[in-house]
Amino acid sequence: MDCVSTIEGRAIPFGAKNVDTDVIIPAHWLKTISREGLGQGAFETVRAEPGNVFDDPAYAGAPILIAGDNFGCGSSREHAAWALLDLGIAAVIAPSFSDIFSGNAFKNGILTVELPQEQIDRLLDVASTDPIAIDLDSQTVTTPFQDRFAFEVDPFRKHCLLNGLDEVGLTLERDGAIAEYEARHAHDMPWLARGTLERTA
């Protein structure tokens, strides 16, 4: 996974509250077999409206999305994170996120930043004309107008994002411990270790 340290650029001033994962990526896109290409279906219902922010050329390729409270609620589909990635979104800023969504975002290297509503309002304002910068190391969001908003982040997630570590890679580093456990477990409960190797007709 790529390292995440600073994310800088235009931010899509979406701002909507309670955006569920059905809005982020409608259910009919779940039939895909790839993580790629889901950007086409991202925010499909919102984009059906003329003049929506997602199709505004001013925000083409913007790496940041600013949303309202409770972003990513509803179904646990990971496709929501993949759709954002495919759109080129590297960070989402909102007053709060659903747990499952922020977990899925993190697993896919997307940074979620929580800020109070007043600061979000300010950022929505700035985003309509100017870029925004997020610095993960110092945990701040800044604008070209001296705004400087601090945010909290789980230390483990921060470490993983900064170093481009994905969860699978991290666990694989614990290979020795897993192998030790497997040996013990296979000794204590051999029937579990056999899995589908043997079966009766």
Added chain:
Amino acid sequence: MASRPRTLYEKIWDAHVVETRDDGTSILFIDRHLVHEVTSPQAFEALRLAGRKVRRPELTLAVPDHNLPTTARLDAAGKRIPIADPQSAAQLEALEANAPAFGIRYIEATAMAQGIVHVVGPEQGFSLPGSTIVCGDSHTAAHGGIGALAFGIGTSEVEHVLATQTLQLKRSKTMEVRVDGALGPGVTAKDLILHIIGEIGTAGGNGHVIEYRGAVFEAMSVEARLTVCNMSIEAGARAGLIAPDETVFRYLKGRPYAPKGGDWERAVAWWKTLHTDDSATFDKTVRIDASQVEPTVTWGTSPEDTVAIGGVVPAPESFADPSKQEAVRKSLDYMGLAPGTRMQDIAVENIFIGSCTNSRIEDLRAAAAVLKGRKKADSVKWAIVVPGSGLVKAQAEEEGLDRIFTDAGFEWREPGCSACLGMNPDKVPPGERCASTSNRNFVGRQGPGSRTHLVSPAMAAAAAVTGKLSDVRELVG
């Protein structure tokens, strides 16, 4: 191990911890992994991109279920009938290619053992008491019915399990749902779990693993226990568990992947220790009076929107919470129902008997017992039975249940998820109602604009006969 009294959940958890980090996150070993065609393609794709292998292919079992049409799979010449929908076909093909490529045992779409993952696991003896079981599907909680710690995972976690045979997790809180006494006649496991969700709400189990305890669960068959645990996720819980006992051991003995010989004896000896210690405590306890549980149905678009069949559609104002009032208003609008309507006056045009909640042999027997010698009402346009697996289907046919269903005007289908989520062609038309034995009555779940009333198999059969939601106790007596 520790002498501290522990709950069943804690015992299974402790037996699977590889190691625990300072922040409380553990690497948990996974004994059994079930894979289906919808949530796995991206996981296999990620493994391939990263050049990673499957660590323990023998601990994963793959079977297609969500997308498969439930109409005939073979033509007269015994050749496979291709799936018409190209995307469904592509998902199936991906699984058919990925399983052998990664050395994973695969149950063919046309095999007798094929079925809904959560029916197949216990039926094959792949799901075992005291094991950790995961699947990229939230209803994995079902396997808790045989005493396994089982829960749904996302696609990145599917990849994580394939690559490492573990997951990174924090321990959940524990919740006891205790139901003593006995259920009344005509009241089933489905009615009980709907009643429980109605009592505790869809957020009632958030952050917890539920253990169902008490005489009612001890008296239940394995099938009924699977039904109860299946819907734990609808109460917000990560998983649901029932302590394994002789009923479970008898059910598992001789199944294809169940332990044999000396292994069997050792396994049973350990399984017998898998119960909550007398002085162990739960973070939360809920008690339900079994005698208060009636045949239960849903009126809204959340599984907590339940009412006894003798009841009426509630008024939004009858709820204290303003946000729930708003949700009820929306829900009644979607369902096309007015407050005060008697549940038994609600006409249904569709009947679905199936899904991982209620498609096992007992469920089909219960529905057939009501339908025997009867016909569906003319106003019921579509009634289907979708057995949970090829083995359930064959067993039902041997018992002549298929004839009872078809004589009553039902269609007898091939196994799969079907109208539970309308991912395959089986859908409820917009604006129409369905009495459904599945687990989710969400907006659009059974097809765009569909209106779902969750019921037990016997209640679905009763609704088919009268054309309205009905009290099965008035039909069989």
